[in-house]
Amino acid sequence: MLKRLYAARHLTEAHLIRGHLESCGIAATVRGEALAGGFGELPLDACSVWVDDSQFDDAEAALRALHHGDPFSGASSWICASCGERSEPQFSACWRCGGERPDAGGQTA
Numbered sequence: 001m002l003k004r005l006y007a008a009r010h011l012t013e014a015h016l017i018r019g020h021l022e023s024c025g026i027a028a029t030v031r032g033e034a035l036a037g038g039f040g041e042l043p044l045d046a047c048s049v050w051v052d053d054s055q056f057d058d059a060e061a062a063l064r065a066l067h068h069g070d071p072f073s074g075a076s077s078w079i080c081a082s083c084g085e086r087s088e089p090q091f092s093a094c095w096r097c098g099g100e101r102p103d104a105g106g107q108t109a
């Protein structure tokens with residue numbers, strides 16, 4: 001049975017969270033896409049991320065780590081080189097255009 005884990009600010013955030021959960025081995029579902037697509041007047045905050053309740057605790061922990069900046073502790077928000085949009089440090093891709101963070105993967109320092 002699915003439980004709602006997170007109410008996203010917009011569809012792209014929901015998909016970023018789903019991607020993060022899936023990279024942690026947690027199956028996640030984004031709901032609200034039908035509302036968000038094609039009907040410009042409807043609120044985009046209708047989308048949310050759902051997980052099976054058997055994985056809910058794991059998903060919650062993964063989400064908490066994401067929001068607390070771990071493993072990006074101390075990171076600051078960054079500006080997309082493609083569209084100029086500001087993204088939160090926990091995201092390795094631009095929420096607006098999907099462009100990669102300039103330093104993504106380059107954890108050499």
Ligand SMILES: [Zn+2]
Pocket residue numbers: 080081082083084085094095096097098099
């Ligand atoms: Zn962008």
